[in-house]
Amino acid sequence: MKIIEVKDYEEMSKKAAEYMLKKIKSSSQLNIGLATGGTPKGVYQELIKDYSQNKTSYTHIKTFNLDEYIGLKKDDPNSYFHYMNENLFKHIGISVEQTHIPSGTNENTVAECEAYENMIKNAGGIDLQLLGIGANGHIGFNEPGTSFQSKTHVVDLADSTREANARFFDRLEDVPKQAITMGIHTIFQSKEIILLASGKAKQQAMVELLNGEVTELFPASILNNHPNTIVIADEEALRGVKKTTNAM
Numbered sequence: 001m002k003i004i005e006v007k008d009y010e011e012m013s014k015k016a017a018e019y020m021l022k023k024i025k026s027s028s029q030l031n032i033g034l035a036t037g038g039t040p041k042g043v044y045q046e047l048i049k050d051y052s053q054n055k056t057s058y059t060h061i062k063t064f065n066l067d068e069y070i071g072l073k074k075d076d077p078n079s080y081f082h083y084m085n086e087n088l089f090k091h092i093g094i095s096v097e098q099t100h101i102p103s104g105t106n107e108n109t110v111a112e113c114e115a116y117e118n119m120i121k122n123a124g125g126i127d128l129q130l131l132g133i134g135a136n137g138h139i140g141f142n143e144p145g146t147s148f149q150s151k152t153h154v155v156d157l158a159d160s161t162r163e164a165n166a167r168f169f170d171r172l173e174d175v176p177k178q179a180i181t182m183g184i185h186t187i188f189q190s191k192e193i194i195l196l197a198s199g200k201a202k203q204q205a206m207v208e209l210l211n212g213e214v215t216e217l218f219p220a221s222i223l224n225n226h227p228n229t230i231v232i233a234d235e236e237a238l239r240g241v242k243k244t245t246n247a248m
């Protein structure tokens, strides 16, 4: 894993956007995996800023989101479909046909998971995956204990994850209890991965990720075995990490 330490959230967002734009501009076709949550919002703002200045073309891009809450309709303000549209898609001239997010309202969740996994495979896999990290080490919505072999599947959200995400909802009771997420294996198959982390809330997770063992109890730890992962994290998130690891 390559670690890029940056000053703060703004620099993290700029670095990641710069990296993505370089790929976007130099590829004839690119499948990008996208994340939600608070962390990537700054990256999306940078991509939007670039689009308004340079009209960078996204016609050769397909996107695949990591996850979606079960039970939320597309137009629900807390669905990840809505989040992606508002925070990125509608501002960069990308059509809905180019973007993919698991459906949280397909009653046959098993079929939905299988179809999503196949869609990624048939598109040729993910070239560049953007990731955030949960305080408990989750990536996508793969909670501690998830098999490293897992493909797209339904998850029961940990109480701590529901509490962390309650800030986006009116009440904790409104946070769905389940989600569909790409599996750890699905994510690991990405040719390249960028993991972002900013702020104090991610300190413990960074220590576990960069100084800890590779274990299913800390899902992101599998990235230590990935051949092409870059962590872009700010000083505050990295405070406490022992810099004598092979990672730094």
Ligand SMILES: N[C@@H]1[C@@H](O)[C@H](O)[C@@H](COP(=O)(O)O)O[C@@H]1O
Residues within 6 Å of the ligand: 035, 036, 037, 038, 039, 040, 066, 067, 131, 132, 133, 134, 135, 139, 140, 141, 161, 165
């Ligand atoms: N499913 C998302 C993850 O993809 C995200 O990485 C994580 C961290 O979120 P945040 O960036 O808001 O800290 O939370 C959510 O649960």
